[in-house]
Amino acid sequence: MPTLEAFVKAGASARLESVLPTNSIAAWTSLMTGVNPGKHGVFTFVRPSGTPFQTQVTNSTCIRFPTICETLTSAGLRSCVVDMPPFYPPFEINGVMLGGMGALGPRVFSYPREVATTLMEKIGGYADDVAWMEYQGREPELVDRLVGLTENRFRVAEVIVDEQPFDLLCVVFVAADRLQHPFCRDLLEGGPHYATARKLYVALDEVLGRFLGQIDTTQTDVLIVSDHGFRPISKLVSVNQLLTKAGLMHSKWTERLAGRALHLALRLPESLQGRFFKFLEQARWGSQRRLLPGSAAYSDIADTVNVNLVGRESTGWVPDSEYEQMRDTVAAALTGFRDPATGAAPVKRALKREDYFHGPFASEAPDLVLEFEDAYAYSGEVGSALWGWRWLQGVHSRDGIIACLGPHFRQGAQASAVSILDVAPTVLSLLGVAPPADVDGRIADELLARPVPPERRPAPGPPQPRDEPKAYSEEEEARIKERLRGLGYVE
Numbered sequence: 001m002p003t004l005e006a007f008v009k010a011g012a013s014a015r016l017e018s019v020l021p022t023n024s025i026a027a028w029t030s031l032m033t034g035v036n037p038g039k040h041g042v043f044t045f046v047r048p049s050g051t052p053f054q055t056q057v058t059n060s061t062c063i064r065f066p067t068i069c070e071t072l073t074s075a076g077l078r079s080c081v082v083d084m085p086p087f088y089p090p091f092e093i094n095g096v097m098l099g100g101m102g103a104l105g106p107r108v109f110s111y112p113r114e115v116a117t118t119l120m121e122k123i124g125g126y127a128d129d130v131a132w133m134e135y136q137g138r139e140p141e142l143v144d145r146l147v148g149l150t151e152n153r154f155r156v157a158e159v160i161v162d163e164q165p166f167d168l169l170c171v172v173f174v175a176a177d178r179l180q181h182p183f184c185r186d187l188l189e190g191g192p193h194y195a196t197a198r199k200l201y202v203a204l205d206e207v208l209g210r211f212l213g214q215i216d217t218t219q220t221d222v223l224i225v226s227d228h229g230f231r232p233i234s235k236l237v238s239v240n241q242l243l244t245k246a247g248l249m250h251s252k253w254t255e256r257l258a259g260r261a262l263h264l265a266l267r268l269p270e271s272l273q274g275r276f277f278k279f280l281e282q283a284r285w286g287s288q289r290r291l292l293p294g295s296a297a298y299s300d301i302a303d304t305v306n307v308n309l310v311g312r313e314s315t316g317w318v319p320d321s322e323y324e325q326m327r328d329t330v331a332a333a334l335t336g337f338r339d340p341a342t343g344a345a346p347v348k349r350a351l352k353r354e355d356y357f358h359g360p361f362a363s364e365a366p367d368l369v370l371e372f373e374d375a376y377a378y379s380g381e382v383g384s385a386l387w388g389w390r391w392l393q394g395v396h397s398r399d400g401i402i403a404c405l406g407p408h409f410r411q412g413a414q415a416s417a418v419s420i421l422d423v424a425p426t427v428l429s430l431l432g433v434a435p436p437a438d439v440d441g442r443i444a445d446e447l448l449a450r451p452v453p454p455e456r457r458p459a460p461g462p463p464q465p466r467d468e469p470k471a472y473s474e475e476e477e478a479r480i481k482e483r484l485r486g487l488g489y490v491e
Contacts, residue, residue, distance in 0.1 A: 001205040003212065004403075007224065011405030012447040014415035016423075018228040020356055020369050021303040022396040023489065024101075024177065025058055027227035027420060029086045032067045034424030034441035039359030040065040042086060043366065044301045045489045046481075047469075051314045053289035053300045055490070057480050060087050060099075062469040064361060066436050068168070068424050069093045075433045077167040082157050084172050085227075096160050101129050101174065101487065115160065122159050127152035131486025132178045136391040139193050142182070146175040147203045154207045167431055173207070175200055180230045181488055184394020188232055221406030221430050225423055231397040235386050236379035237346045237372065239299040239334065244382055246333040250292040251382055291315045297330045302489070303378045304366030305330055305350070327352060327367055334370065339386060346376035346386070392488070404447050415446040426452075 018027045019037060021044055029042040037043045041064040046055035063086060069079035073094040080096045081087060088099030090111040099109040109126060110116040119126050127149050135142035150173055157171045180187065183197040208224075215222060243249035291298055291308060296318050299305045307326050310316035318326050331350035339346055353365040370378065377395040379387070402418050408430055421441030428435045429443050429452040443452065472480060484490045 001201055001208075003205045003209040004224070007208070007212070007222075007405055008403045009412060011403055012410040012413040012415065012449075013401065013403040014418045014444075014447065016226060016400035016402040016420055017417055018396075018398045018400050018420050020351070020371070020398070021366075022228050022398050023302065024174075024227050024396075025086045028084060028100075028172070029063055029067075031225065031227060031420050031423045032069075032084065032086075033063070033065045034068075034421050034435055034439040035065050036357060036359060036421065036440050038357030038362035038365060039438070039440065041361035041364060041469075043364070044304065045484055046301055047364075048301075048306070050312070052291050052295075052298045052306070052308065055300055056471055057477055057484070058086070059469070059472065060089055060091055062086075068170075068427055069095065069097070071428060071433060071436055072168060072431065075431075077431060077433065078165065079168045079170070080157070080160055080166045082160075082171040083153055083174060084170065085174070095166055095168075096164075098126060098156065100172070101483070118163070119156060119159060123152070123155045126156060129174065129483065129487065130178050131483060132182055133391070133486050133488050136182070139182075139196050143179070143196050143199050146179055146200050150175045150200070150203050150207055154210065157211075168427070173204060176204060177230075178487070180394045182391050182393055184230055185232045186393065217405050218407060221404065221408050223423070223427070224401070224403045226400035226402075227420065229397040229399040229401070230394045231374060232394050233377045233392070234375045235339070235346070235377075235388050236381075236392070237337075237376050238379045238381040238383065238385050238387065239305065239370070240380055240382045241385045242334055242337050243297055243299065243305070243330070245385065246330075248296045248330060248333060249298050250295045252290065252292065293317065296326055299380055301366060302380065303370045303372075305334070305368040305370065307367050331368060334368075337385070339376075344373060344376075346373055347371075348373045402444075402447070408448055408450060408452060410447060410449040413447070415444075418444045418447065 019030045023044055025045050026037050026042055029040050030036060033040045042058055042062050045058055047058050047062065049056050069081055070093060072079050076094070078095040079093055082098045083100050085100035087097055088101070088109070090097040090099045090109065092111055096115055097111045098115070108116055116126065130142065130145045130149055132142060153171060153173055157169065161169060179197055179200050183193050185191055186193045187197055212222070240249055240251070244251065294317060295308050295315065297305055297307050307323055307330070308315055308317045309323060310319050334347045334350050335345060337347060338344065347370055349371040351369045351371070353362060353367060353369065356369060357365045372378065400420065402423070419441060422444045423441065425435040425439055425441045426444045471477065481490060
């Protein structure tokens with residue numbers, strides 16, 4: 001990617017440390033607010049409903065701290081935000097917003113509504129996200145779809161910016177994420193699909209060049225930021241199976257059978273595996289997974305575990321008086337597990353929520369957040385403690401990237417690390433706007449060549465109380481969950 005390489009070398013860059021759990025919806029919300037999930041209230045793609053395994057999809061109404069674009073709206077500045085994952089349904093700002101990965105009909109995906117009509121007339125519409133899990137055995141077709149998605153997002157931004165001015169333009173290109181899940185090892189090791197996958201990076205670099213060709217970086221600051229990085233894996237850790245083996249979880253025999261069937265499906269030709277997995281998920285979720293009496297803990301959200309607590313879960317089994325002891329018991333069972341083939345401990349840490357999250361919504365966080373050692377990743381299956389799937393080669397890591405070029409940034413400089421929470425206050429300061437009170441991040445001074453402009457507008461007051469999160473309709477909930485399964489984000 002010569003354009004990206006030249007951009008990084010010319011400006012200031014650093015490793016960007018993401019949040020836990022390392023999923024896109026929590027990470028992007030933290031980036032766009034400057035606070036940890038305990039303050040903005042978004043932890044994962046789905047949220048508990050009170051009944052284990054019957055989760056609800058997270059949406060933009062769950063964000064309970066002002067975003068960059070809302071703060072700019074209060075300051076009288078205009079924003080355009082394209083394909084920001086947590087921003088669906090789109091909400092009112094001074095500017096334009098196009099919804100992220102949940103965006104699909106019948107709900108309008110744009111604010112204002114008429115932007116959707118403009119895009120349909122000028123470029124044929126706003127392309128759907130690409131469910132990479134369904135393309136096993138059709139690798140060239142997947143890459144072609146992702147190249148098309150990338151081109152569509154560039155053209156969307158081009159159309160909108162041509163029609164009206166903005167103080168902030170934010171465009172998210174999700175295609176690289178969709179590609180690295182199935183091709184991570186191939187890309188790092190020159191595997192069989194390397195040449196096919198590389199086509200997307202050529203397209204991304206070309207689009208970056210077209211963007212930069214329309215920007216004077218002596219007058220305009222440009223930031224390239226990822227919400228997380230990627231790491232290769234070889235084995236999936238079935239957390240619910242580990243809980244079952246430890247006597248901490250009990251499930252229906254049909255659930256155990258489904259888990260074994262999934263592993264047997266790995267013997268099918270690769271072109272059939274993805275289709276079988278999709279059929280199995282639909283069949284299993286249609287019968288509704290549930291806990292049986294005696295279950296002390298469960299995992300229905302990636303990289304997390306909850307205690308089956310009396311008074312909180314409808315299936316509650318563990319009384320409040322045993323909550324702390326049970327968390328310790330679960331953490332010990334998971335971190336104490338060893339890979340029989342290597343002797344390694346796949347689960348690196350099981351963090352209690354109060355050890356990481358802070359803020360008014362920290363009590364809504366999962367009871368335990370899991371971190372895995374290299375080569376291992378989460379699975380919520382029951383059947384085998386460890387298994388692998390050739391089509392899932394990579395998962396998110398906490399190490400992302402930030403690269404900046406423009407009048408306020410140092411040239412040819414590299415800093416050690418910047419937190420994802422630092423992006424929002426840095427961007428707001430570049431625009432002369434003070435960040436909201438109680439923000440966790442800071443201005444990333446180590447990337448700056450000169451002080452940011454004086455704050456021309458007063459800092460917003462403390463965040464105002466927001467309405468309770470609103471659930472989708474039953475039909476929307478089912479459709480969006482289906483999309484999230486195709487993206488590998490829910491099981």
